[in-house]
Amino acid sequence: MTPFSGPFTVAQARSAGLPQAKMHGSDYVRLFHGIYAPAGAIDLRVRCEAAxxxxxxxxxxxxxxxxxxxxxxxxxxxxxxxxxxxxxxxxxxxxxxxxxxxxxxxxxxxxxxxxxxxxxxxxxxxxxxxxxxxxxxxxxxxxxxxxxxxxxxxxxxxxxAHVAVGAHSPRESKLRLALTLAGLPRPETQGRIEADGKLVAQVDLLYRHFRVALEYEGGQHLTDPEQWQKDITRYADLVRLGFTVVRVTAERMRKPDEVVNEVFRGLVDHGYPGPAPRFNPSWWAAVG
Structure with missing residues (x-):
């Protein structure tokens, strides 16, 4: 039986008569220099208690x-x-x-x-x-x-000032920041698009005035046939309503500047008068 139920110092181990060789065995794990804990479920709270x-x-x-x-x-x-x-x-x-x-x-x-x-x-x-x-x-x-x-x-x-309510995933947050830090306007989060009083779609990011919708596609969109079919129908409806739809994946975000440029082209096609995005070293350091 171990004499400890949580993290302990080397000095505490000595006082309890726990041999050093035993501390280095499979019954214990080293968390920080001079701090050990019984082997088992080492979660954040245990690490903090050790610290x-x-x-x-x-x-x-x-x-x-x-x-x-x-x-x-x-x-x-x-x-x-x-x-x-x-x-x-x-x-x-x-x-x-x-x-x-x-x-x-x-x-x-x-x-x-x-x-x-x-x-x-x-x-x-x-x-x-x-x-x-x-x-x-x-x-x-x-x-x-x-x-x-x-x-x-x-x-x-x-x-x-860059924080937003409504981001449903960290990937959506990073996509939004890639756009705004490059100098593009800030999009709505979880923008609702309606036609004839009915909801057509709720998209991850939306430039409502310039009719550009962004969707971050997770793995479930590709592996769930029912979800895939719903996506196809929804995107067709958005195109019919005059929206440009930019679909983003984790793979595409490996080249975030290309994604931002695609969004910029969509904005320009719908009348956006602003400057082109800027990909300076600070942008790459933040987003790349």
Whole structure:
């Protein structure tokens, strides 16, 4: 029987009489330098509890770590992200620690969702940060008003301007950002198209005025014959109504500039007077 039910330090192992050779066996797993846990289901909470053995007592989980702990289905467990008021340097791989003047509002050692979003928008690259906040909004974990009520830095406010309610998947968020960061207008999310008082389609992204509809095709669109037939009928109806339909897949997004240029051509065909998209190094760094 292991003397530990959760993460422990090497010093705690010695005090419990656990031989070092035993720690390195199949019954235990090393999570961080000097921190072990019984082998088994190692999830994010266990990793955070392990990290807390190395962190200041006031450390609070925030950013994507806090959102994942509260149920966000996006991102990876590592690195775990914490903040503290203490001036310390953390050199442990897999742990991000930032010193802040004020800790975010938190329950236990986990930041509130709104403040975790605010931290994310301030600290992470634009596309993954906005994508995660879009997802949190879609899942009903937080509202725009909640985020705006949290302390927002100038950088966070700029990033928040790119956030949208209604993005049904991270891929849709990334597609929208590829368009807007290249200088194209911001499309509607989940745009509803009606004719004769009846719903024809609800598309992922919509340029209503210029009659361009974008759909991100997931694998189910190709493997489900019934869904495939519905898609064909729906797209035919949209074309009949004068819409240009741009269908996007993960494979196509490997060359995002080509997708953006196709959307631009569709906009121009329907009277868009704006400039061509710009694919500068910052765009490629964000989207490519």
């Amino acid at each position: 807390r053995l190395l962190l200041p007592d006031d450390a609070v989980a925030t950013g994507l770590t806090a959102l994942r702990l509260r149920g966000l289905d996006l991102g990876t467990d590592l690195p775990v992200t914490f903040v503290t008021r203490q001036s310390v340097r953390m050199r442990h791989g897999g742990i991000n620690l930032r010193t802040v003047a004020e800790l975010p509002r938190h329950r236990g050692w986990i930041a509130e969702r709104s403040e975790a979003c605010a931290f994310l928008l301030d600290s992470e690259p634009l596309v993954p940060a906005v994508t995660a906040v879009d997802r949190a909004l879609h899942r009903g974990m937080v509202t725009r008003s909640d985020i705006l009520a949290a302390p927002l830095t100038t950088r966070a406010r700029r990033a928040f």
